[in-house]
Amino acid sequence: MTDSSTDPIAQYRDLLATVPAGLWINGDSVAASTKETFSVDDPATGTSLLQIADATPDDAATALDSAVAVSEEWADTAPRARSEILRNTYELIREYADDMAMIMTLEMGKALPDSVAEINYGGEFLRWFAEEAVRVAGRFTKSPGGTGRIMVTHAPVGVAFAITPWNFPLAMGTRKIGPALAAGCTMIVKPAHETPLTMLYLAKLFGEAGLPAGVLSVLPTSKSAEVSTPLIADPRVRKISFTGSTPVGRTLIGQAAENVQRTSMELGGNAPFLVFDDADVDKAVEGAFAAKTRNGGEACTAANRFLVQEGIAEEFTAALTAKMKAMVLGRGYDSDTTLGPMVSVKQQTSIAEAVSKAVADGARVRLGADPENVSSSASLRLPADDAGCFYPATVLDQVPADAEIVCNEIFGPVAVISTFTAEDEAIAAANATEYGLAAYLYTQDLDRALRVADKIESGMVGVNRGVISDVAAPFGGVKQSGIGREGGSEGIYEYLTTKYIALT
Numbered sequence: 030m031t032d033s034s035t036d037p038i039a040q041y042r043d044l045l046a047t048v049p050a051g052l053w054i055n056g057d058s059v060a061a062s063t064k065e066t067f068s069v070d071d072p073a074t075g076t077s078l079l080q081i082a083d084a085t086p087d088d089a090a091t092a093l094d095s096a097v098a099v100s101e102e103w104a105d106t107a108p109r110a111r112s113e114i115l116r117n118t119y120e121l122i123r124e125y126a127d128d129m130a131m132i133m134t135l136e137m138g139k140a141l142p143d144s145v146a147e148i149n150y151g152g153e154f155l156r157w158f159a160e161e162a163v164r165v166a167g168r169f170t171k172s173p174g175g176t177g178r179i180m181v182t183h184a185p186v187g188v189a190f191a192i193t194p195w196n197f198p199l200a201m202g203t204r205k206i207g208p209a210l211a212a213g214c215t216m217i218v219k220p221a222h223e224t225p226l227t228m229l230y231l232a233k234l235f236g237e238a239g240l241p242a243g244v245l246s247v248l249p250t251s252k253s254a255e256v257s258t259p260l261i262a263d264p265r266v267r268k269i270s271f272t273g274s275t276p277v278g279r280t281l282i283g284q285a286a287e288n289v290q291r292t293s294m295e296l297g298g299n300a301p302f303l304v305f306d307d308a309d310v311d312k313a314v315e316g317a318f319a320a321k322t323r324n325g326g327e328a329c330t331a332a333n334r335f336l337v338q339e340g341i342a343e344e345f346t347a348a349l350t351a352k353m354k355a356m357v358l359g360r361g362y363d364s365d366t367t368l369g370p371m372v373s374v375k376q377q378t379s380i381a382e383a384v385s386k387a388v389a390d391g392a393r394v395r396l397g398a399d400p401e402n403v404s405s406s407a408s409l410r411l412p413a414d415d416a417g418c419f420y421p422a423t424v425l426d427q428v429p430a431d432a433e434i435v436c437n438e439i440f441g442p443v444a445v446i447s448t449f450t451a452e453d454e455a456i457a458a459a460n461a462t463e464y465g466l467a468a469y470l471y472t473q474d475l476d477r478a479l480r481v482a483d484k485i486e487s488g489m490v491g492v493n494r495g496v497i498s499d500v501a502a503p504f505g506g507v508k509q510s511g512i513g514r515e516g517g518s519e520g521i522y523e524y525l526t527t528k529y530i531a532l533t
């Protein structure tokens with residue numbers, strides 16, 4: 030029995046017991062070869078949720094052997110049969126959606142509605158790729174010179190290795206697992222050590238849905254580099270798919286170069302959010318609020334910089350500030366919470382430091398943190414014992430264009446607002462970054478919308494929309510935001526090779 034007076038998450042212990050706490054290898058939950066475990070903690074209270082098996086390089090080798098052993102059989106499995114397993118798993122996610130959302134909030138911190146939204150979004154990738162699995166087509170044509178015929182076919186890349194981040198513990202996995210399994214690849218997933226529970230739960234559902242042993246392995250570990258480096262060094266791994274920070278992505282691309290492995294890299298962002306003075310300001314504020322606070326701001330598509338045309342800047346800033354002030358900061362699983370804690374002390378500290386520097390750089394605090402004392406703001410409603418990694422909704426304006434906070438990904442609920450006068454100036458400011466993942470613009474002038482969308486250097490642009498992620502659309506960036514696309518009809522080709530067969 031657990032005691033609710035000493036255990037703040039006592040009421041969730043039975044639910045947590047449904048998560049397989051071992052490594053998921055060969056269709057089973059197994060202890061690490063060393064029998065070691067690590068603690069997954071609740072960011073709202075610091076309480077240990079579960080002890081999870083801590084994978085070692087030996088365990089990774091076992092997982093790889095199992096993935097290789099079934100690789101050919103899985104590639105030869107009828108696309109319809111692969112499709113049905115993905116679809117069955119999607120149905121199981123629907124069935125267990127409430128449990129999965131709560132497990133996600135417990136490990137990641139975000140407010141429960143954000144987890145519910147992610148379970149929906151993450152599950153959809155399996156439904157989408159169940160549908161794509163049976164649509165992969167080649168092509169057949171005559172050579173222009175009449176010298177023969179050209180046949181083009183596609184085949185699974187082979188064993189794929191995915192490294193996923195903590196901010197979307199399900200969706201960043203299903204966005205890789207869905208297309209990989211649909212294409213006929215086997216896959217090993219290394220989830221972030223902060224949030225392995227949702228992924229382990231998903232592995233269990235795949236097992237229930239009839240996925241053959243070995244096709245999917247999950248390797249939680251506290252030693253990411255130690256476990257992933259030998260896997261990437263093994264030439265039997267043919268594809269690396271990563272979502273996370275640009276520095277780690279760069280390291281992985283370097284490692285993959287050794288075996289010339291295919292890579293998909295979904296890396297950091299620095300999304301500009303442009304609001305022109307012909308925009309519907311109410312809608313722009315609504316979109317800005319969503320683009321800034323969805324997932325607690327811990328999203329690579331989060332609006333990182335608001336660039337607002339001078340004439341409407343004060344109206345926009347005041348309205349966004351009011352909306353952010355109304356957020357309720359608290360434990361993600363408490364019913365009135367709209368802003369949960371950040372995932373870790375590391376993230377909380379990194380945001381606090383970025384805000385402190387911005388204020389030193391000349392930014393004005395319109396809402397939120399006194400950087401020296403995050404508990405002092407009137408907008409906070411922290412739990413009594415604020416042991417968690419909380420950071421309050423914050424709005425900064427009059428932010429200089431060269432301030433550090435404008436150049437780096439914030440990954441938290443901090444809105445940074447600057448102004449511009451002319452369209453060209455706004456486009457130049459939007460593009461003045463090494464990143465190019467998402468961008469947003471608000472205007473009621475269609476010509477301007479298309480002109481600006483065209484000139485912004487990013488993989489995705491939202492026009493009068495603050496949330497753009499869609500399973501049916503290609504997700505990915507340009508510049509240092511990455512390589513490759515996930516989702517859409519493009520996503521499955523990241524896991525397929527192209528073969529040309531020359532015929533007479």
Ligand code: NAD
Binds near residue numbers: 257272278280295298
């Ligand atoms: P990270 O890049 O260090 O971690 C992402 C994943 O990579 C995790 O699974 C981690 O265990 C793994 N990893 C880390 N180092 C590795 C290595 N050397 N070899 C193999 N795997 C490794 O990100 P973070 O430290 O958790 O967050 C830092 C910043 O990264 C955030 O503030 C944010 O700006 C950015 N980030 C972006 C995304 C995104 O969706 N693009 C996701 C998470 C974090």
